[in-house]
Amino acid sequence: MIVVDELTKSYPATGGTGTIDALRGIDLRIDEGEVFGIVGPSGSGKSTLLRCLNLLERPTSGRILLRGEDLSHLSEGRLRGSRRRIGTVFQQFNLLHSRTVRANVEFPLEVAGVRRTERRDRAETLLELVGLTDKRDAFPSQLSGGQQQRVGVARALAAEPDVLLCDEATSALDPATTEQVLDLIATVNRTLGVTIVVVTHELSVVRRICTSAALLDGGRIVESGPVADLVADPVSRLGDALLPAGVGEQNGDVTALVTARGSAVATPWLSRLSRDVGVDVAVVGGRVDRVAGTDIGKLHVRFDGDVDRDAVDRFFAALPDVTVAWTTGVVARVGA
Ligand SMILES: Nc1ncnc2c1ncn2[C@@H]1O[C@H](COP(=O)(O)OP(=O)(O)OP(=O)(O)O)[C@@H](O)[C@H]1O
Incomplete structure (x- = not known):
């Protein structure tokens, strides 16, 4: 479903010559319906990989294929359409504070030119899925962090994406709320069949919801595979860290x-x-x-x-x- 093929991303080094190689040849295969975790230490390239996956950054070289279509070399016009195929849930929720909960969920559909009644229907269905029907007319500032992130999940699903990217989606939440939001993400995967990519520095997130995972270090994938196989592999660094x-x-x-x-x-x-x-x-x-x-x-x-x-x-x-x-x-x- 998602194939990342020899992906590299380099940035110009600040205040000098040369480059910073944030991604140094990433090969990944994420199958349809998986919950795939990307973990790694600070500076390993997680955010850069995520920004390449949600098409906010263009890779320096290599390809990203979504259901066979190469997303890495699209024109600006086609890029906008393809971005809708990938929903993102952000660490800091990124909600519009002047809009109600329902208007936040409707926002991506408004941008896409979807008719008002259809927008409203889809927002209502999603608010029911995330358990916030009774908060539809509230503003983000009237919600808890966990509730705001539920709105973030509903909004990311509004355009019916093929893939949901979660960028440290629970890092700003307390442990109990984290578990509820992770359970919601797992439910979305199970009930809607949406493929989910979770970028996180928290192994507990991988342990709770991921079916497969990859360990990123120094801009490279050090190991990857089904979580159960990694755990059973006596020489897997990630398997040992997940279940020491x-x-x-x-x-x-x-x-x-x-x-x-x-x-x-x-x-x-x-x-x-x-x-x-x-x-x-x-x-x-x-x-x-x-x-x-x-x-x-x-x-x-x-x-x-x-x-x-x-x-x-x-x-x-x-x-x-x-x-x-x-x-x-x-x-x-x-x-x-
Ligand atoms: N826009 C940029 N310009 C220059 N260098 C960058 C840029 N973005 C990232 N980098 C560098 O690329 C490398 C990977 O950074 P990245 O933010 O992707 O890592 P990360 O694993 O997400 O780290 P963290 O967990 O701390 O957020 C780092 O050396 C970083 O300094």
Whole structure:
């Protein structure tokens, strides 16, 4: 649905010669219906990538394809039309304070020349979706931060975009309100089928709603993939940060990371492994948490004595939703 192909963006360096390479060759593939998180430290290029995606900036080189159409080299006229295919929710809400809630939601439709009755109908439907029907005639200053962001979500959806971009959409909110707004974004994804791209520095946002994620560092994608796969990968930096579970390997111990998803988290696989394969197993690290609506359990285990790795692999291959990755020799990393 969205393909980013060797995207670069450079800015002239301030007060000198040369350039700042904010994006250094980004390749990304975001599938239809995903909630895709883009995370990274400050200065890694998140905002620049977002501004390229919502067509506020032109890339220096590379392409952005939305449903096969190249958006990176459009004329100004075509660009305006294409911008409507991408709705953005901003950190600071960016509402028009002299307009009522409903008039804010109608605003993008007014700009697009949509008829008054149709504008009104669509705004009412969206206000119902975000739970603000009773606030339709209020002004933004009469709303809480969470309510203002709900208006921001409704407004971003008004032009029926293919993609909803969320730019640090919950960073200005308190934790309880953050959860409500994230739940709303997940509901929008589920009920309207809109693809969502979330740019954030908060891993908790990825943990709560993202199905896939990419880690950006120094203007490059360091790793990306389905969140559950990243979490199950013993050498994934992002997977470890999302669900830190300590680590087991010391001095050549035979160790493995076992990851269980969904109902498999609650199965007694550890005692069965010991009994069926005839191995002694010690638990040396672990964590169970909810990630993107699914329970995921990660357990670092150490095998004592002789262990038949093929037999262990066969045991886990027969268990649905449980995977094993041998971590012997993998550099130790201790989670928070
Ligand atoms: N308009 C600009 N002119 C010059 N340099 C810029 C511009 N915008 C961004 N940069 C530089 O590009 C790099 C990436 O910045 P960007 O704002 O995209 O990072 P970020 O990951 O969003 O950071 P943060 O989380 O702090 O907002 C930084 O070195 C920044 O100084």
